[in-house]
Amino acid sequence: MGDPKPHILSGAYRAVWRWHFYAGLLVLPVLCLMALTGGLYLFKDEIDAAVYRPYERIEAGQQWASPDRWTAAASVGAGGRVVNVRVPDRPDRAVRLTVRRPDGEQRTAFVNPYDSQYLGAVRYGGVTEIVKQTHSLSIIGPWANLLVEIVAGWALILVATGVFLWWPRKRDAGVLTVRATPPSARPFWRDVHAVTGLYAGAVIAFLVVTGMPWSAVWGDRFLGLIRETGAGRPPAPAAASPWLHAEHDDHPAGVGWTMEGAALHGGHHAGPGALTRVLETAEAEAMARPYTVTIPTDPTLAYTVARENKQVQDARSLYIDSDGAVRADIRYDQFGVGAKAFEWGVAVHQGTQYGWINRYLMLGGCIAVWLLAISGVTMWWKRRPNGRLWGRLGAPTAPPGPRVRAAVLGVVLPLAIFYPMTGASLIVALALDRLGRLIRRRLAPA
Structure with missing residues (x-):
């Protein structure tokens, strides 16, 4: 040699x-x-666009129907309870709603936001969810x-x-x-x-x-260390309740790893028109589309509206009462240094940053x-x-x-x-x- x-x-x-x-x-x-x-x-968006095209392409309209009619249509059509709603960023795209059936199975339903017509449903997450589950083992x-x-x-x-x-x-x-x-x-x-x-x-x-x-052992230890040292999620606003750990059904969707499982008391009980008021507030607060609204099963919890962002600096989560009042507005610049590094690594890993x-x-x-x-x-x-x-x-x-x-x-x-x-x-x-x-x-x- x-x-x-x-x-x-x-x-x-x-x-x-x-x-x-x-x-x-x-x-x-x-x-x-x-x-x-x-x-x-890495090509999740392109794969989803191809798979969802038969359900998602619609004629652009002028004004939305009531969002509560969207959930009613999806609940009847897919046979379950709506747990979150994804509002698209294009006027010619349907609203996606995640529906949990009584047997625990989840479906992704599609509803025309202008006339509340139910367009169909597919297995939750479609092809990319299977890819994701296989990737994570x-x-x-x-x-x-x-x-x-x-x-x-x-x-x-x-x-x-x-x-x-x-x-x-x-x-x-x-x-x-x-x-x-x-x-x-x-x-x-x-x-x-x-x-x-x-x-x-x-x-x-x-x-x-x-x-x-x-990962289970190292990942949990790393996240725990970030939170214990104050380098993770920001403290809850003084006017709101402390952060709560949401149960599985109430986990906010799309909030990222830093805010995963974090919920706030809403202060008001949900009732008719609650989703409509939450969406009106999100739009008034200039929440950039697409975003996902999580509908909690616990009526005392706030709704969570999370922006679907590509770059970590665009991360934003709104916590909104059922009467439309904002409880918290959490953005990336409020994260601790550990959480910022963590979220940046995930975004680069997924090829979006x-x-x-x-x-x-x-x-x-x-x-x-x-x-x-x-x-x-x-x-x-x-x-x-x-x-x-x-x-x-x-x-x-x-x-x-x-x-x-x-x-x-x-x-x-x-x-x-x-x-x-x-x-x-x-x-x-x-x-x-x-x-x-x-x-x-x-x-x-x-």
Whole structure:
């Protein structure tokens, strides 16, 4: 290889390579799934527009009918209670209403705002909701958030060990460009793998880190820390009640992570015409469309009107009594520094903060994950050994020595400590690795 210190460097290199191999083996299938669904979700608006077109396109009119007639039409048509209403930003688009049926299933209903005609309903969220649930792994069950943290932590280990392996040494290898070797040769795929990791590694790491708030252990701890230190949501206005934690059915829609679950007492009981008065107030307060109005099941809670924004600095939530009085007007500049960073990371992760450049940069990261997986599997296939069952994985051998172990721990251990679920899975991986070596020794010929 031509390394300046072959015994030390080759041992450390092989040890880090071994963990890079195992990290890829553990998480690349799930990471590829998340990259595929994440890439699709970047085009949520375009997908929704195509899917909803038969229901959403209407003839523009002059004046809305009463919003209470919208909810009545949706309730009858979709067979349930309306929990929120999305007011469109174009006059030739229908109103979307989320309807919860008695069996708990949710539907997205469409109503013409000018004559209150029910236009139809689809499964809640449509195609992009399925994509979102698959991306977050929530489609597989309640423990999915734990898996998200494990996969994200190991993905960072992949990036960190990949940087170590890429680092230029005195050897004949592609560092910044792919060497002119035949595509059938292993060096070509090695260079594709290394150069792709070099140029896309930072984007992949960013996607992983900004996706961690969705995880169970680390995400909850991070959010809790932000709120405990006063760096999160702003205090409730003095004239309003303290923030309440809304029950599941009353969770405000579209308010973002910072204000998630935050509700205020409305001070008045809801009655006929309440939604109409709330919308009149939202329009009078110049709430930019599109926005979503959450209709609480608890009649003492305020309605929440949340702007559907692309850039975090445009975030705004109004809390309005059923009689139309504003209880609170919360904007981005009122957030603490932690909440601002948190919301900014989510917006960039979703490709909306900086327009099309942001979107296609994140898409590039998703494509790079697949290219890294394909090139990695191709390299393994070309060097796979033929032998006993326990040798067929083709993992690099684990060289002995404290300096070698220190090299691995220096890369892996900080990430395992910072992300608890990754640390727990690392202990399991070490135990399985040890068990595998013991079995191989037993099976080795005398």
